[in-house]
Amino acid sequence: MASAGPSRQSFRLSVVLSAQMASFQAATFKGDLAANLARIAQLGYDGVEVSIRDPRQVDTESLLRLAQSHGLGIPAIGTGQAWGEEGLSFTDPDPAVRHAAIERIQSHVPFAARTGAVIILGLIRGLVRPGVAHEQAMGWLVEALHACSAAAAPEGVRLALEPINRYETTLINNAAQGLELIERVGAGNFGLLLDTFHMNIEEPSIEGSIRRAGDRIFHFHVADSNRWYPGGGHLDFPSLLSALAATGYRGYVSGEFLPIPDAATGAQEAIKNLRNWVQRPA
Numbered sequence: 059m060a061s062a063g064p065s066r067q068s069f070r071l072s073v074v075l076s077a078q079m080a081s082f083q084a085a086t087f088k089g090d091l092a093a094n095l096a097r098i099a100q101l102g103y104d105g106v107e108v109s110i111r112d113p114r115q116v117d118t119e120s121l122l123r124l125a126q127s128h129g130l131g132i133p134a135i136g137t138g139q140a141w142g143e144e145g146l147s148f149t150d151p152d153p154a155v156r157h158a159a160i161e162r163i164q165s166h167v168p169f170a171a172r173t174g175a176v177i178i179l180g181l182i183r184g185l186v187r188p189g190v191a192h193e194q195a196m197g198w199l200v201e202a203l204h205a206c207s208a209a210a211a212p213e214g215v216r217l218a219l220e221p222i223n224r225y226e227t228t229l230i231n232n233a234a235q236g237l238e239l240i241e242r243v244g245a246g247n248f249g250l251l252l253d254t255f256h257m258n259i260e261e262p263s264i265e266g267s268i269r270r271a272g273d274r275i276f277h278f279h280v281a282d283s284n285r286w287y288p289g290g291g292h293l294d295f296p297s298l299l300s301a302l303a304a305t306g307y308r309g310y311v312s313g314e315f316l317p318i319p320d321a322a323t324g325a326q327e328a329i330k331n332l333r334n335w336v337q338r339p340a
Contacts, residue, residue: 067303069336072105072133073098073313073325077116092124097322099128101329104338107312108175109136110166111143118169132173133310134218134251134277135166138180147184148202149195149229159184160202163217164209171213176277176309178251179206179219186228195229200242207245218251218276223259232260233267240274253279253314254293264293265301272305280332281315287324288313289331296335311336 075094098106106125110116125132140146146159159182166177183202186195207217221236230236236250250271254264261267268275282291289295299311313328 066335066337067299068339069299069303069311070104070131070133070309070339071102071313071329071332071336072107072131072310073103073328074107074109074136076109076136076139077111077121091121094321095124095128095130098325099130101322101325102333103130103325103329105131105133105310105312107134107136107178107310107314108132109139110169111137111139112162113165113169118172122169122173131310132175134176134178134312135170135173136178136180137163137166137182138178141181141184147182149184149186149190149198151187151190156198156202160205163202163206167210167213167215170210170215176216176218176251177206177210178277179203179217180222180251181227183219183227183229192228199229200239203239203243203248204245207243207248211245211247214247216247216249216276217245218249220251220253220279221256221260222253223256225259231256233257233271237271237274249274249276251275251277251279253281254288254295254298255279255281255283255285255315258283258293264298268298268301269305273307275302275305275307275309277309278302278307278311279314280311280328281313285316286318287315287328287331289327290315290318290324295331299335308339 140162148159170177186192221230221232224231257264280288283293284291317324
């Protein structure tokens, strides 16, 4: 486990919960919403990051009431299941698929506005399909991001694209590429979600990339080098979280890790370790 740092940073902590059954393995909690929300609150988390494939198929009002009844905030909405379960993406060669992906992200805006959640753009960005030039795929991605950012801005909603490692996508693998994309899109409500698991694969210096991303970090995921709970691998979380705090980031630090040995045990180990490294905001 990483060594203790000189001081504890101040962050609120959340963990990922899927509101719908999904094949994505790193959605830490799946299944019974009420039971899982109660367990997450009991473990001491401050919030729950909710993965929602399609908000039309989720009773978001009940979800919000349940979260509030346990004193849990909802800092972010994960959208990647629309890719994993339905194949929707911003960069599909079929314009109908691209349009459906844009509409799906826009459909998350009302719930995000209610909760103050960031809308996460993960694998819904897609990848470079065979026969499609990289610049064409990037053009489709920028076009989609313009449309989604424009729809979200009047409601005060922010979007965060997650750089994802090269083994999962061929588009936007590291923080530098993400920052270049932000410049190209040019929307104030569009930023980055940085994830320590992906950064461990792609970034020469995780701390350096965090510092360079600065105030464009809208959300932050923690998982260890093996995608286990923080403390289950070899990452130096006190150092990483110190770099994050130095950027002025005051959002949630959210656990997105494999449910190993099971969801409850992983989440318990995660918050035990994280509370050694961070404290609740005053």
